[in-house]
Amino acid sequence: MSDIILETRDLTKHYGGVHALEGANFVLRNGEHVAIMGDNGAGKSTFVRQITGVEQRTRGEIIFDGKPVNFSGPLDAREAGIEAVFQTLALADHLDVPDNLFLGREKTKFDWLGPFRLLDYKAMREDTLAALEKTGVKIPNIRNTIQNMSGGQRQCVAIARTASFHSKLTIMDEPTAALGVQETAQVENIIRTLKDQGEPLVLISHNMRQVMDLVDRIIVFRRGRIVANLNKNETDGQDVVAYITGAKTQPEYDVEGVA
């Protein structure tokens, strides 16, 4: 079973009375690219937040890389090898590209100084250039602060960040939602690079063409529950939309009380 990189069993999150995520059973194999689709409010981002330790789940199990995990925060998840691009970009506007790429895991010197250890700017700049080259991201000057960059450039920085650290799993939550055509193409290129390198990916997206182009499998969320698990080759856009809107539910996911 070492083939499975991520598995969730009965993963559930309630915000007070809001059942944002209910009993999600999910499996991701190594090297596989899976899309999660579903209406706004279906619980997709909530699902990601439980896996990445941003929030603590109400119930259920997460098995990552063969071991049950209990991440107390996003850093835990990242150290275990899960990289995430969140829907709201986790970038600091007033910092430049290397600063953002290495935020929270800076390269340092004199580590015995604890929180006052020195930053190794040179090493971080070099690695940044390497990471951008690897992902084909074009940014005129990496020393510019993020606030002066276009949405696409910002998104690319966020994604270059995930793609540049050797992660075991990458999760992207609507990475192209706010991007133009060219910028979207660049992000999709990065995703293909990941596929070529055999790195598994969970991609949340509303873009049917993109999903059909990029992934192997589609999971549909509706009202906090998984309602379909579709092989890309055995489905089409209309079929997926039927699951998203609730016109259809796969029999194995048909739980009482779900309309």
Add this chain to the structure above:
Amino acid sequence: MADHADGIGGLKYDRSKRAWPNEMNIFIALVLIVAVFEALGQILPYMDGQSFLFDTNDRFDTIFNEARLRIIILQVAIIGIISLGVTQVIISGGIDLSSGPLTAATAMIVMSFAQTELVNGNPNPAAVFGPWAMDLPVIVPVIVGLCFGAFIGSINGSLIAFTRIPPFIATLGMFLICRGIAQWWTRGQPVSFPTEGYAWLGSGMMPVIWFVLLAILCHVLLRYTVYGKHTYAIGSNEDAARMSGINVKRHKVMVYMIASMLAAFAAIVLSSKNLTAQSGMGLFYELYAIAMAVIGGVSLQGGRGSIIGTVLGAMVFGVIQSGFTYVKLDAYFQIMAMGFIIISAVVLDQWRQQRAASRS
């Protein structure tokens, strides 16, 4: 591909493309302000053509009016030390209103561990404690002061980090608590007659030396350490910082602790310089410290600013204050004018930010 016409793919680190540093603007402002006062000195009829900056007494050994410069930097140095900490708090997205009263409370406490037993052969008339607290080595009061600062700062920081109390309210509460401590400590009596060692800490130009040393230290902290990077990151985008795995709560506590320790150190220097501590000292210091930072380009929205900017801001502050005295502006008007300048600095900063935002 028109977006990336240069096609360099980010594979260049181009120094020449770095933005015009904000600190340059403040430096230019500083020069302009000096020039304005210089001009006023020539224009205003009652000034008799006195110079603001230059030595007009025919002494060939100096060009500048050293006495005035010395007064300016001395005036600025102690509040400047506080401002170094306030700068870090503001960059992290917070605010610290408690530094002025903290200065008073710390001075009162520290001074009572820095007294001499005998004054001119008589027992110290202002003694707070018995003989056990007399003539202690200078390190004792210094450590007591820094510990008290760290203690108050950790309360500030913990309130802000672990409860949802806004920094403004938490430190406003601490403002009153510290003023209360300062008054309660000796029931309002001044504490005087420090040891020689203690008196040395703030003697002559020592406050300026401390200010410069601490400014260099804080500059290094903010610019070259993980602590500094995380301080900017939290002020810039707290959620991003948290998602990047930064321990935001612990970091905030650290920032407020460092700020309060700097304020406590300012209290040590100030009480040493004055050779006495009074419960009313440090009036408006918290506001002046914030003003120096804001004039120096530290954004009240967090994430932006630098120690160099704050030092320049402190100089601007000192020059303006000294200039007002020089053109014989009434003390009342001076305070009002200060308020006006602080507001202008914030308005200017916001205008500059909006312009930067609309450009991109």
